[in-house]
Amino acid sequence: MSAPPLVVQYLYLHAPGDTYTYPSARAGGGSDARRLAARYLECAAVQAASLRFAGVACEPVLVTNLADPAAALDDHGRRVLDAIDRLGVRRLTAPYDHAPGPEVEMFYSSRYVFDAIGAVTSADDPQRAVWLVDVDCVWRDPARAFAATPEDDAIACVTIGYPPDWDVSGHTRASIGALANSAEPPPWIGGELLAGRAGALRELVATCEALDAAAPSGARLPTEEALLTYAGALGQIRFTDRSDLAGRIWTGPRHGAANPPDPKALALWHLPSEKGLSFRRAARALTRDRTTRLRADLADAGRAAHRFNLDNSTATRVRNDTWLAAQKLRSAIIERR
Template sequence: MTVVPAPVVVQYLYLHAPGDDFTYPSARAGSDAGRLAARYLECVAVQAASLRFSGVDCELMLVLNLEDPRAVLDEHGIALLGVIEELGVRRVTAPYDHAPDPDVTMFYSSRYVFDAILATAPADEPDRQLWLVDVDCVWRDPGRAFATLGAEGDALACVTIGYPPDWDVSGSTRASIGTLPGSTEPVPPWIGGELLAGRAGALRGLVATCEDLDAELAAAGVRLPTEEQLLTAAGALDRARFVDRSDLAGRIWTGPRHQAANPEDPASLALWHLPSEKGLSFRRAAAALVRRRAGALRRDLGETDRALKRFNITGATSTRLRNDAWLMTQKLRTLLPTRHRGTTHGR
């Protein structure tokens, strides 16, 4: 009887040093490297909890660029690392060898996914199933996701984003990438970076393909600083095979001011990518995990309607008001004299 190894879910996070120049608009962390790290580690912890609470067999990994991340973390960040370890997430260290040019500040760390692939996709297990996911994701039905991957052979599962042809995304558009010599279509699908899943061998092949393509484009004077741009170009030039799994995963912008074309039925998805929730519902859920009071979070993740409300996806007016009130409480605590407030794990 052949034993099929459990799928591997890989989160990855590049930790900036104090003084680095960076811009991550949805992180709600400003220019503070320590606060930014904590904001993303909150997401790591919540995503790991969503997998562990599901009871589905899988291996969890977190790729970091620092062997000892405590050097850039505050007390809250260190507490989050402890929670992540307790959830059975194995830490892996990998340098950022695929970084964009140093003058790039917007989403500077996006290409770190390529280093995460090489650090976790076993060369001697080319058929091992890997899921590379952004940290600000919540798993609703990982069992269904894991069971439905693999029929596409070496094609890699992704989420395509329906940007208008001329919508500027970090300096590129679908139409501009469609004008690259060799493009197979004038307006190629935009490959989102929140999900890359498939066989380990195919993922390693994707990295090699993107390295070669990046060098060719640079020689021609074309800069594509983010992973989404490079992946979209690889698909447009028929250098890589992707399959859109928007039936399994989706990028969902919450709040009243976004102009995104969200999935029509988030409740039907197995994986939610929630970029605008980093400073809200992820933060509240992570605070509960740090305080070892995760009973309500476990219950909410176990029921679709409750999960939709907790993460501000639908029916969330009262939840958002509660989130806003909680955030205001955290701000007020930071203004109180230290001797009156003690340690705050959710700030």
């Protein structure tokens, strides 16, 4: 009997004093590494719950760069980590060997996915199904997703429909196409999902390492998305777009993004603008072990869409704005004590 799929979340935990920028983190500024860590761990806990409550056979894993992550957390972060442990998530440690240069601040930790792949895959089991996902994701139908794991050397991913000249951390589809001498701007490979067989993912890391080492001077690719897009443009990694299964969904009234046409039909929701909002509220239910309502919401597409703000109604916006204002006031009171 084959082993169940590995579902891998990965989180690089910054040290106090690190300089970094994560625009959607809602962590109250770039100087509080503990608050940033707690924000991302809240997402990881909620994603783990969405898997566990679905009752689908899989092995959830969280990879971090610290053997004792609790030491880098505040009390709230430790409570969230305890909730993750109660959900049966296996924790692994991997150093950040694929970090970009120290001059990179925007999405500094994005390349940590390559280290996570090394931590969870083994040359002894090249056919193991592995799904690597950003922490700010919610599983709606994991069984449908796992059934679509490529059987060969292909890597399932989500492509993002950026205009050719849309700047993403210093690169565009057009600039990467020019670097690869491709006739057309290549598809932009999103970093929120990489899925395939363990052997294929290990080959992906080796390919990206070689391309990064050989990148022309002045054309470094600091994020995993840029490097993966370049590898795809060269034809050195065979990506298969599974935007029918997973999608990057921006919520709220001001994002201006082109969302998937029918988000509720997807098996996996990536919700980058819900850090510090719906993920935070759901994580609170998990830390308090009050999960009855959360379980019911995750089991129903309509209720899940409402909980995670996919239904951008006026009532939802008012509720969210009121809740955020209350949280800011609460934080201000605590800081004055």
